[in-house]
Amino acid sequence: MSSRYKKLFLFDFDGVVVDSLELYEQAVSYCLKKVGAPPLRDREEFLSLFDNNFYEAMAERNIDLDAFTSASAEIAPDLDYSKVQPNLLLPPVLEKLMAGNGNGLFIISSNSKFAIKIMLAVYDLDHFFENVLGYEFMFSKEDKIIHAVEEFGTDRENTYYICDTAGDVKEAKNAGVKSVAVTWGWHPRERLALAGPDFLIDTPEELLGI
Secondary structure: OOOOOOEEEEEOOEOOOEEOHHHHHHHHHHHHHHOOOOOOOOHHHHHHOOOOOHHHHHHHOOOOHHHHHHHHHHHHHHOOHHHOEEOOOHHHHHHHHHOOOOEEEEEEOOOOHHHHHHHHHHOOOHHHOOOEEOOOOOOOHHHHHHHHHHHHOOOHHHEEEEEOOHHHHHHHHHHOOEEEEEOOOOOOHHHHHHHOOOEEEOOHHHHHHO
């Protein structure tokens, strides 16, 4: 199969493209309450859910994933998206990645496609990404990454997952693609480094050197 793209850049959304930690944490807390699950003790417990796959962490807590995602879909239209702020340094980089270089840009996230599309439109970022693969498509980011690679015939050596949690790095590595961990997201540099990413960057501009 011929390759559609020279390079494939797969972006996590929350923490990488936008700063949505407060809103996401509140949404997860609401959904846990809605399904009758114990509440999270603090932010560190919330962030620990992303040390591996988020939905696997939910399942380990005996959370009914269908009920959880149903609650998530129910509240998505009513969330206060004004709490979310875009990374203003990212759009110029996305522009350069797109500009005649034969690259493909997609979003692969644990969030819902519905919520992501709203935020992309609000901040005029939707034209950068060809598609969004949220939890509605698959729970596993590893499987979503593999799907993207197989769908577009891009060599894994030329596929990059740009992410901000240790769990993301692990899923990228399991999928056999390059992991690019960013330090402006949810997990700090030290936590990301322990996961062993292929690249560890501090600014969006460093993506252009990959």
